[in-house]
Amino acid sequence: MLRLTGTGMLGIAILFIVTLSGVLWGCPAYNVYSKEQSGRAALAEAQSSRQIAVLEARxxxxxxxxxxxxxxxxxxxxxxxxxxxxxxxxxxxxxxxxLQIQAIDAKDASIIYVPTEGGLPLLESSRLAPRAEGGN
Incomplete structure (x- = not known):
């Protein structure tokens, strides 16, 4: 077994204190560094997104x-x-x-009204009206 003397214990204590103070001093610096890096990443992502949007618009x-x-x-x-x-x-x-003839050919209708020179269609009222037979 290893036995430590007073100076060995003092050395370990000093080493522990130095390590602890380095950790405590380094944490804020690391936090600043970490935030700076994440800010740069966010900026790069925003610039990339902007370039993509511009290219899509073009x-x-x-x-x-x-x-x-x-x-x-x-x-x-x-x-x-x-x-x-x-x-x-x-x-x-x-x-x-x-064009009028082409439109008539394209229709599937049995009755087609063609406008007269006055622009009014000839109605078939005479064909559809009952005829008077004899004297009635």
Missing amino acids: ARLESAKMLADAEVVRAEGAARANRILQDSLGGPDGYLRY
Whole structure:
């Protein structure tokens, strides 16, 4: 067994006190260091989140611009096709008549009312009204 003398005990006590004071002195410094590091991490995360949001916004903007360009190209194509049809059908009136015929063909109806020159449809009141037979 190891026996400690008075100086050995004094050395151990001094070592214990020095270690304890180092721990007590180091805790506040470590807390400051720890908070500084967590603050830097939070700042880096916020900057990263901001960059991601900016990139997503730019992607949405580019997408919207491309969709708008595609819509303009589609509209220009439709306008050119309408102009070609209109010219081949003898002008705007012929084209409108063509569109009316196309709409009538697309309908699944047994009775179709066509407007007269006055813009009013011819009603079938004479066809649906009871006919007078004989003298009644």
